[in-house]
Amino acid sequence: MAALVIAEHDGASIKGATLNTVTAAAQLGEVHVLIAGLNAGAAAAAAAQIAGVTKVLHADGASLADGLAENLAAQVLAVAGAYSHLLFPATASGKNVAPRVAAKLDVAQVTDITKVISADTFERPIYAGNAIATVQSTDAVKVITVRTTGFDAAAATGGSAAVESVAAVADSGKSQFVGREVTKSDRPELTAAKIIVSGGRALGSSDKFNEVLIPLADKLGAALGASRAAVDAGYAPNDWQVGQTGKIVAPSLYIAAGISGAIQHLAGMKDSKVIVAINKDPEAPIFSVADYGLEADLFAAVPELVTVLAAWR
Template sequence: MTALVIAEHDNASIKAATLNTVTAAAQCGGDVHVLVAGSNAAAAAQAAAQIAGVSKVLHADGDSVANGLAENLAAQVLAVAGNYSHILFPATASGKNVAPRVAAKLDVAQISEITKVESADTFERPIYAGNAMATVQSTDATKVITVRATGFDAAAATGGSAAVESVAAVADSGKSSFVGREMTKSDRPDLTAAKIIVAGGRALGSEEQFQSVLTPLADKLNAAIGASRAAVDAGYAPNDLQVGQTGKIVAPELYIACGISGAIQHLAGMKDSKVIVAINKDPEAPIFAVADYALEADLFNAVPELVKAL
């Protein structure tokens, strides 16, 4: 058995979710190979070769796979899929875009967002917004899997010495084209990789108060800022800060929830955090049930006092 991990990268370095996916692949048994598909991505391929536990890196370099278009990247995966028993993607926006296409073309069932590997054909994954865990077994010859990064420790980014093998890039499918990319620039840590997250909910009342209350605390802790869906829908925060079932799944070392009631959809995105601190004036707020530390208080008083204490 050999597993293939589809790397996410920026053509120069490997993104963090790939390291967690390598750990999951190693637990499936057998060798672990990594596919790096991009344009002028030799640096990313070399970085992948350094990942502990990886025995081979497949490097596909060409304009057709330069921007990770789902149709072309899926075709690139399918070109080598016959050599692998497991094909694993990080459960990110990109992975969720490509994996279903690969599974459909292989005529197999996709196994989505696994959080545990029981054996080579049996996996654990959350259902019902994380309120229950399902153990699923696949008899398909090739397992196409997406991996929830928070369920696995990251593989060491250095220490490996895998061989890098060049493979031909597939032809452009012509079904889609890359128009442009608008990147959000921030001095804060990336939300999905941050060790500390300060998150706000609808109780903050406005975009101005969202920023004025949470920013000083986040600055003190060098934390990322997150938001509940209610806060995003109300326009207090941009969509890329949303944490939850329909947002980003996070598992920081410390998660501070300010004015977040704790709807099921939000809890699904952050309940794996190592330490959860909840600040809410409603003693019946559901988030208190998962919080390690609960402060029943008005956040407009409590958060500034916390900032002063720090």
């Protein structure tokens, strides 16, 4: 049987997390993708171009316009009988829908996988990433959330899958979409950024956070991140938080300035390709995972780095 990836999209294009999830699904056999939404034909066409996808199921209806968990789960359940694996990105949306699907199917959800060992066996991190559990599921249908940093993104082009229309489910009436407040920024989205500059509590204030880190992020075209301590102190907004209780990221370059490296933070960024740590405490745990460490006062080191980048570019 095939594996079904429940895609995340904006109606016109496919979100990056879906591409990583397709890579995981490809290790389980034939890959189909579900596009559920309203007027999402362009997203379905984009999904058909993803390398490795053999079929796209396109459900189009008003009940699916806003991604309400009750309606989207019902749509997944309507087509689930043809699949042995149902895979969701381990994002806010995926984590919102997958548990409902698993409960309705009366199966145990396999959460946050980082490796596919076989069709019924997977690896997932536990204890904030300090240990890796090998999990085997004997359920007939496996409901899985995929930690996207554990898998490379599938190529967005090169495929030629068939698009099949399926009937959209009726509105469950159990929830209602009220509104959405979207943060707009010229910077890359944190979870999709290739370069991230993060700051910790050592910055001392939101003014210093902006004064010191924004020039560096601007020079690098980077997204801004923060430790939980910096967010809790009010130095940075919640959606910048990186860590076990924030966002899981794996950029090509992660610069940690004034971050001690608590285990909860490391769980969210240690899969970054290159980690640079700037901290004046030589015993800071962040140095244990850093590829490059600079023992220095960040208030002097970061502006100097900005000056060097300005001269180099």
